[in-house]
Amino acid sequence: MKQVLSKLETYLRDTLGSVPGIRAWKEEGHLPFFLRDRYGFFLLKLHGKSLLLMVDRSQNEDPPAAIRKQMELVKKGQKEILVYVREHITAYHRKRLVENKIPFVVPGSQMYLPILGVDFREHYPKPRPQKGALSPSAQAVLIHALLQSSEDLNPTKLAKRLGYSVMTMSRAFDELEAAELCQSSSRGRGKDRSLCFQIPKQDLWTQAEPLLRTPVKSRFPIHLNPGKEPPGPKGGLTALAHFSMLSEPDYLVVAGSLGVWKSLRQTEAFSQAILGEEGALMLEVWTYAPELFARDGWVDPLSLYLSLRDTKDERVQITLEQLKKAFPW
Known part of the structure; x- marks a missing residue:
């Protein structure tokens, strides 16, 4: 201050x-x-x-x-x-x-x-992307490999699983290979190409973490219209409290994709809110769909960590370090 x-x-x-x-x-x-x-x-x-x-x-x-x-x-x-x-x-x-x-x-x-x-x-220069950071699609591929399966990864199958085009997946493969996080098969660069992650998952996370960015693009405090359910899994401090002994925030934090946010706006399914008002929630708009890796209504621990990694609150930082130790390697 x-x-x-x-x-x-x-x-x-x-x-x-x-x-x-x-x-x-x-x-x-x-x-x-x-x-x-x-x-x-x-x-x-x-x-x-x-x-x-x-x-x-x-x-x-x-x-x-x-x-x-x-x-x-x-x-x-x-x-x-x-x-x-x-x-x-x-x-x-x-x-x-x-x-x-x-x-x-x-x-x-x-x-x-x-x-x-x-x-x-005055002139505001546009913020430059973090140097060397992976794109959201490449990050989604990596998190898929870390949390679900690192075998038989090819553009066609991953495009269906993650909701991207085959071309986008092929570019994501290029990024991961250029970052030396994986190797590509010798079957070319088309739909039959496959990736191979040859190091243990814990080592892969350690090597990749500096290249990963928060999945949260924006945060909006909102009131959902009566009868509307939260549009995605719980995230942010709400999820961190669920995975730890940290006290829950006074408001619910929910994660949703850009598509979810666009749908809410088109259908006028919410109104602006002030955090602290009864029924207000914080909607995090993610650069990739949080439900891809969510379990039982909670965002995945890797994305959760990345979403809060830059928080300055010392209690949150201590809890995040504890969360890292429990990652499912």
């Missing part, structure tokens, strides 16, 4: 000149716990206007509709102009925030304060 505030003060000073110090807001005690847990609240006087900064400290980025709801809860009885502050915001969400005229600041990158006539935008 201190780092974000320091970057914010520097950014305001560099763009707007002299800026009075940011001070803590002492009236947050009346707010619901989930708001106090997610945000730090601070006051700032800028161009004669009083601003109430909502500094988001969550690792998960909420959509603009949820942010608007949260602001409405904070706004009750307050005269200050509410401003959303987050260290990183995706390009899509920045666009939606501007469209909805929600004031926000990304320290060092963008400031949108329409009531003050301030709209500073």
Whole structure:
């Protein structure tokens, strides 16, 4: 939090000149716990206007509709102009925030304060893919080999099992072979080609782990419409608590594929939610179908580990190390 505030003060000073110090807001005690847990609240006087900064400290980025709801809860009885502050915001969400005229600041990158006539935008370079990281389809092939079978792997059979085209599977084979994780048969590069993983599964995981990425593409807090069942296996902290002694989160975490997310949106089967509301759940949208490797309604332990590997919570990290020791080699 201190780092974000320091970057914010520097950014305001560099763009707007002299800026009075940011001070803590002492009236947050009346707010619901989930708001106090997610945000730090601070006051700032800028161009004669009083601003109430909502500094988001969550690792998960909420959509603009949820942010608007949260602001409405904070706004009750307050005269200050509410401003959303987050260290990183995706390009899509920045666009939606501007469209909805929600004031926000990304320290060092963008400031949108329409009531003050301030709209500073800078170029955001597109994030580069992780160097050497496997594609989602290649990662799915590897997890299949680790969890189910590493024998008789050819593009045609795997395309049917994993839901990809034969061409996509052939490219995934190329990636795995180029990464020296397996060897290909000498029967060519067509549908009769087969892969062979020659090292023990535990060694294969150790060698491959630096090339693996989180399967989670996005996270969305939602309310499912009445009668709708969760659209996939349980994942995230809900699944980690199931596989360990970690306490369950206050909300359900469910994993679904990009196809599932698209279907939910097309059928309008959900509404935006705020985590902490009754019945709210966190939907993780995965780059490959989580049900491919799920068992008994829970995501597989390898993908679960990868989905939470970058979490900074020390308790989660300790639990993940315990989870690794129980991998089914």
